[in-house]
Amino acid sequence: SEEATLVLGRDPVLLARVVEWCGARDHAGVRGEACRLLAALIRHSRSPEVVRAVVHVGGVQHLISMATSEHVIMQNEALVALTIACAADVG
Numbered sequence: 001s002e003e004a005t006l007v008l009g010r011d012p013v014l015l016a017r018v019v020e021w022c023g024a025r026d027h028a029g030v031r032g033e034a035c036r037l038l039a040a041l042i043r044h045s046r047s048p049e050v051v052r053a054v055v056h057v058g059g060v061q062h063l064i065s066m067a068t069s070e071h072v073i074m075q076n077e078a079l080v081a082l083t084i085a086c087a088a089d090v091g
Contacts, residue, residue, distance in 0.1 A: 002044060002045060002046075005040070005044040006045050006050065008041060009045050009050030009054070010049055010053055015038075015053055015054060015056075018038055019038070019059050022034045022059070022062035023062070032066075032071075032074065034062075035062050035074070036066075038062060038063060039077045039078055039080070039081035040077070042054060042063075042081040042085055043077070043080055043081050046084055047088075048088040051088040054085070060082075063078045063082050067079055
């Protein structure tokens with residue numbers, strides 16, 4: 001829900017851990033799902049605060065990498081999240 005994504009997407013400790021998992025070299029599944037979680041937080045909250053928080057912890061590079069995934073669904077999720085992030089008024 002939007003409320004849950006707002007709460008989770010503003011949590012710097014959670015976001016830092018998710019970004020850490022996005023870089024997990026040992027397990028592709030963890031890496032992929034962590035990137036999908038970042039994208040979902042942006043997509044479902046549509047909040048400039050969440051976008052700002054994801055940018056602050058370095059999550060954008062993982063969304064860009066996700067956009068070049070071999071999986072079309074992951075590409076779409078990343079592109080939608082990046083589009084929302086670009087349109088957000090983060091001031």
